[in-house]
Amino acid sequence: MIILDPKGPVGAVQKDLIMLSIYYMLGIMVVVLSFFTVILLKYRSSKKDSDYKPEMHGSTKLEIIWTLIPVLIVIALSIPNTKALYELKEAPKATAHKDPIVIHATAADWKWIFSYPEEGIETVNYVNVPEDHPILFKVTAADSMASFWVPQLGGQIYGMPGMVNDLYLQADETGTYDGRNSNFTGEGMTHQKFDFVALEEEKYREWVKDAQENEPKLTEETYEKLMLPDTVDKMTFSSTHLSIVDHGKNSEYAMAIREKYGVEASSHDADKDAESSHGKHGDMEDHDNNEDD
Amino acid sequence: MFDFIKDNLILNDPLIIGANISIVFTVIGIVATLTYFKKWKWLWNDWITSVDHKKIGIMYIIAALIMLFRGGVDALLMRAQLTVPNNEFLSSQHYNEIFTTHGTIMILFMAMPFLLGLMNVVVPLQIGARDVAFPFLNNLSFWSFMFGAILFNMSFVFGGSPDAGWTNYAPLAIEGSPGPGINYYLLGLQISGIGTLLTGINFVVTIIKMRAPGMTLLRMPMFTWTTLITAFIIVFAFPILTVTLALMTFDRLFGTHFFTLTAGGNPMLWSNLFWLWGHPEVYIVILPAFGIFSEIIATFARKTLFGYKSMIISLVAISGLSFVVWVHHFFTMGGSAAVNSVFSISTMAIAIPTGIKIFNWLGTLYKGRIEFTVAMMWSVAFIPTFLIGGVTGVMLGMAAADFQYHNNYFLVAHFHYTLIAGVVFACFAGFVYWYPKMFGHKMNERIGKWAFWFFSIGFNVCFLPQFVLGFSGMPRRVYTYGPEDGWTALNVISSVGAFGMGVGFMIIVYNVYYSYRFAKRELSGDAWDGRTLEWATSSAIPPHYNFAHVPEVKSADAFYYMKQERKESGKPEKVEYKPIHMPSNAGTPFIMSGLFFVGGFGLVFELWWMAILALIGIFGCMAYRSLFSHKQDAGYYVSVEEIEKTENPYKREA
Numbered sequence: 001m002i003i004l005d006p007k008g009p010v011g012a013v014q015k016d017l018i019m020l021s022i023y024y025m026l027g028i029m030v031v032v033l034s035f036f037t038v039i040l041l042k043y044r045s046s047k048k049d050s051d052y053k054p055e056m057h058g059s060t061k062l063e064i065i066w067t068l069i070p071v072l073i074v075i076a077l078s079i080p081n082t083k084a085l086y087e088l089k090e091a092p093k094a095t096a097h098k099d100p101i102v103i104h105a106t107a108a109d110w111k112w113i114f115s116y117p118e119e120g121i122e123t124v125n126y127v128n129v130p131e132d133h134p135i136l137f138k139v140t141a142a143d144s145m146a147s148f149w150v151p152q153l154g155g156q157i158y159g160m161p162g163m164v165n166d167l168y169l170q171a172d173e174t175g176t177y178d179g180r181n182s183n184f185t186g187e188g189m190t191h192q193k194f195d196f197v198a199l200e201e202e203k204y205r206e207w208v209k210d211a212q213e214n215e216p217k218l219t220e221e222t223y224e225k226l227m228l229p230d231t232v233d234k235m236t237f238s239s240t241h242l243s244i245v246d247h248g249k250n251s252e253y254a255m256a257i258r259e260k261y262g263v264e265a266s267s268h269d270a271d272k273d274a275e276s277s278h279g280k281h282g283d284m285e286d287h288d289n290n291e292d293d
Numbered sequence: 294m295f296d297f298i299k300d301n302l303i304l305n306d307p308l309i310i311g312a313n314i315s316i317v318f319t320v321i322g323i324v325a326t327l328t329y330f331k332k333w334k335w336l337w338n339d340w341i342t343s344v345d346h347k348k349i350g351i352m353y354i355i356a357a358l359i360m361l362f363r364g365g366v367d368a369l370l371m372r373a374q375l376t377v378p379n380n381e382f383l384s385s386q387h388y389n390e391i392f393t394t395h396g397t398i399m400i401l402f403m404a405m406p407f408l409l410g411l412m413n414v415v416v417p418l419q420i421g422a423r424d425v426a427f428p429f430l431n432n433l434s435f436w437s438f439m440f441g442a443i444l445f446n447m448s449f450v451f452g453g454s455p456d457a458g459w460t461n462y463a464p465l466a467i468e469g470s471p472g473p474g475i476n477y478y479l480l481g482l483q484i485s486g487i488g489t490l491l492t493g494i495n496f497v498v499t500i501i502k503m504r505a506p507g508m509t510l511l512r513m514p515m516f517t518w519t520t521l522i523t524a525f526i527i528v529f530a531f532p533i534l535t536v537t538l539a540l541m542t543f544d545r546l547f548g549t550h551f552f553t554l555t556a557g558g559n560p561m562l563w564s565n566l567f568w569l570w571g572h573p574e575v576y577i578v579i580l581p582a583f584g585i586f587s588e589i590i591a592t593f594a595r596k597t598l599f600g601y602k603s604m605i606i607s608l609v610a611i612s613g614l615s616f617v618v619w620v621h622h623f624f625t626m627g628g629s630a631a632v633n634s635v636f637s638i639s640t641m642a643i644a645i646p647t648g649i650k651i652f653n654w655l656g657t658l659y660k661g662r663i664e665f666t667v668a669m670m671w672s673v674a675f676i677p678t679f680l681i682g683g684v685t686g687v688m689l690g691m692a693a694a695d696f697q698y699h700n701n702y703f704l705v706a707h708f709h710y711t712l713i714a715g716v717v718f719a720c721f722a723g724f725v726y727w728y729p730k731m732f733g734h735k736m737n738e739r740i741g742k743w744a745f746w747f748f749s750i751g752f753n754v755c756f757l758p759q760f761v762l763g764f765s766g767m768p769r770r771v772y773t774y775g776p777e778d779g780w781t782a783l784n785v786i787s788s789v790g791a792f793g794m795g796v797g798f799m800i801i802v803y804n805v806y807y808s809y810r811f812a813k814r815e816l817s818g819d820a821w822d823g824r825t826l827e828w829a830t831s832s833a834i835p836p837h838y839n840f841a842h843v844p845e846v847k848s849a850d851a852f853y854y855m856k857q858e859r860k861e862s863g864k865p866e867k868v869e870y871k872p873i874h875m876p877s878n879a880g881t882p883f884i885m886s887g888l889f890f891v892g893g894f895g896l897v898f899e900l901w902w903m904a905i906l907a908l909i910g911i912f913g914c915m916a917y918r919s920l921f922s923h924k925q926d927a928g929y930y931v932s933v934e935e936i937e938k939t940e941n942p943y944k945r946e947a
Contacts, residue, residue, distance in 0.1 A: 003763075004764055011697075013693070014694055017694045018688070021688045021694060022688070025685070025687065025688060029680060029681070032652075033677055036655060039655060039658045040658065040673065043594070043658060043661050043663050050660075050662075051660055053596070055597060056596060056597070056599065056660060057597060057601065058601065058603065058653075058656065062652075063652075063653075066648060066652040070649075074642060074644060074687075078634070078641065084693035084694075085630040085633050085692055086630045088630075088696070143464065144464060144465045144469055145564075151701075154697075155693075157627060160626070160627075162554075166627075182701065182768040182769075183462075183700055184458050184465070184769075185469070186457075186465055187385045187386055190772050190774075252556075
């Protein structure tokens with residue numbers, strides 16, 4: 001139950017809220033189910049001696065009580081919920097002294113593209129970050145509406161074409177966390193996953209430097225091929241797509257590219273030209289499952 | 294023409310070929326049977342053109358049961374696929390089509406018609422009316438629903454099913470889904486939506502205008518109340534669906550840009566409009582369910598309903614709130630903290646009137662004499678199971694926490710706990726409870742209990758593990774997962790439960806057959822010692838005019854007090870019969886709905902000539918109806934002789 005075992009401050013806020021609501025709800029269930037059980041046992045028709053009041057119409061006193069108690073419960077839950085909503089809009093407090101690293105997360109059928117504007121790095125289907133450091137994700141999408149979710153670090157936010165949503169996340173421990181798109185985007189949605197890798201500060205800096213020096217630049221042609229609906233392997237580039245297109249403003253780009261390449265979204269009898277024409281299928285473990293008979 | 298059929302008939306999937314073959318055999322079987330027993334005329338005169346609300350109700354329920362079978366098979370296929378990791382039983386595309394049709398069918402072609410069917414059978418009887426306000430319209434409602442459902446259902450064998458989820462989100466449903474599938478969704482829902490809207494109007498008018506003398510609003514049975522409120526929600530919510538579907542149809546067929554990615558379309562608008570209808574829709578199916586439970590619990594606790602007025606107030610409160618919570622379906626869309634807070638509060642606020650109702654049901658059971666008939670077992674089991682659905686709903690309503698639950702199995706488990714424990718339990722309960730009213734005999738109680746235990750235990754085994762799967766991060770709508778995800782064990786358990794539910798359903802179907810053969814026929818109209826007017830009819834299956842003499846209502850639980858009065862005063866006084874005016878049958882609705890089907894099919898495949906011809910035909914039907922309505926609406930009189938014959942079985946010959 002990874003949601004109840006969060007590894008970052010955002011997930012922790014949500015877990016606390018979830019646990020609070022679970023306690024309340026268990027309380028309610030115990031009360032209602034006790035009444036339920038006692039009443040069913042006591043007033044079975046086979047127990048002839050029980051008192052039977054067929055004309056009992058109601059009780060104003062009781063009805064007011066069981067209206068007011070739920071009202072109080074709703075108020076009691078609304079306050080921490082509203083507090084949490086405002087808190088989640090800000091960077092985590094514990095690391096407020098650090099400047100958040102800004103990373104653009106873009107969903108395109110069926111992959112995740114991460115751009116580091118400061119560092120000038122772009123990755124596909126994985127994102128490396130330093131531990132204990134707030135990250136500000138600018139989430140958008142090139143085509144279908146997707147949802148950016150790393151369950152063990154915190155809740156999700158939609159990536160939508162033509163719009164940008166902010167989401168703070170932070171990992172308190174190093175490690176690789178499963179991230180994915182949780183919103184249905186068609187055939188490849190199940191495999192639209194990424195690795196969220198939290199590294200030690202030092203190792204992260206090494207990786208940034210290494211990527212900047214050794215990885216190829218992202219050409220427009222390569223980026224165009226990422227716009228075609230398909231699952232792809234992990235990739236790394238030493239420049240970002242932000243100079244090519246801003247998906248947060250331009251919702252038409254991916255459609256225009258598909259038109260250019262003559263590719264339609266997959267359907268029953270869509271041939272597999274699109275798939276074979278681009279992107280090397282690497283060693284992604286789940287690649288085989290993506291083939292449609 | 295041949296090429297068109299060849300291109301669209303789906304022959305590359307063994308499961309679908311199997312379905313094709315069974316459909317062909319079923320159709321041949323039905324046609325042959327009808328012809329052999331010379332039943333075509335009977336079918337046309339007694340059923341297809343009938344405006345009798347009881348028969349229309351029965352047809353709705355039969356359609357709903359067939360759709361429950363179809364949706365259930367979809368569900369079992371999904372569970373089969375998810376039982377083990379990396380399963381290759383279904384491809385991604387096929388799985389996507391199946392969960393799309395499962396959701397759409399279960400909500401719109403199963404839950405809705407089942408409840409509309411029960412309303413049709415019961416509500417006019419409960420208010421002491423002889424039919425609904427607009428019998429012709431009622432027939433049209435049924436047939437447009439039916440033809441919409443047929444159009445939607447044929448997609449999987451011809452052209453391909455919709456594959457963008459029952460929520461059909463843009464832009465996936467426009468740019469991301471070529472082919473006729475989504476067109477089937479849009480047109481099938483549009484055509485059946487006409488029927489639903491008409492039914493809403495019909496029941497508002499029926500309940501307001503057609504009540505028996507003395508039945509004030511505050512003497513109406515609770516099921517009639519829930520029907521009235523539901524009808525109002527339908528009248529306000531369904532036009533939103535109509536417009537929204539039409540806009541996307543324009544996008545897909547005529548190149549407009551309401552919800553597209555390109556040319557300034559706004560895909561998020563679809564989500565908002567869909568849920569503006571979609572959330573009230575949830576209450577359209579749950580409120581009648583509450584009404585059914587209220588009737589059954591009061592009957593078998595042998596007590597009057599506890600807190601009648603607070604029940605009504607909470608009903609009205611729920612119906613109002615149902616229109617102001619739609620944003621909770623996408624808290625994750627990036628709304629401000631203020632917006633999400635407001636919608637969190639309105640969502641959680643629904644728990645208050647719902648809580649009142651739960652306690653009132655407990656109050657009804659308190660100091661009663663509870664008889665555990667099958668209908669009562671479904672109703673009693675509803676309370677704890679729906680409670681789980683309710684409390685998890687509150688948890689989901691907290692937006693900050695919803696960021697974690699959204700789109701995962703916690704959500705899936707939650708809405709199945711409300712829709713199955715709420716709506717499906719109610720449908721089964723109402724089906725069993727009013728079965729003698731429809732068919733003149735009860736369903737076998739022993740077999741019914743077997744079905745109950747299989748289904749209700751299977752249900753909990755199926756969906757309780759899914760809450761945990763949600764906490765483990767399993768998203769909905771994925772067609773497979775890996776062993777490293779650690780979701781296998783819970784998925785296996787869940788599939789076992791789903792199988793149990795399937796067995797439960799099959800037992801219910803068997804029980805229909807068994808009871809038809811062997812059940813004792815009811816001699817009076819009052820099978821369960823009921824409290825409301827539907828049990829006051831002179832025979833088990835009410836005569837087509839319902840009441841020879843319209844009853845006079847002096848209190849809530851009208852029939853209960855009538856029976857007490859009768860006990861005190863001895864025999865009921867003799868009544869003079871008068872001729873009864875009844876509406877005549879109507880064939881136009883069937884033809885008109887058939888034309889809707891043809892036109893819808895034309896639009897699905899962009900065969901404009903077909904769509905235009907059908908449209909002309911539809912207008913022709915309307916013109917015919919308008920020009921000759923004085924003849925069609927003339928109706929006929931049931932003579933006193935015939936009434937006497939029907940009412941007094943001893944004088945009846947043979």
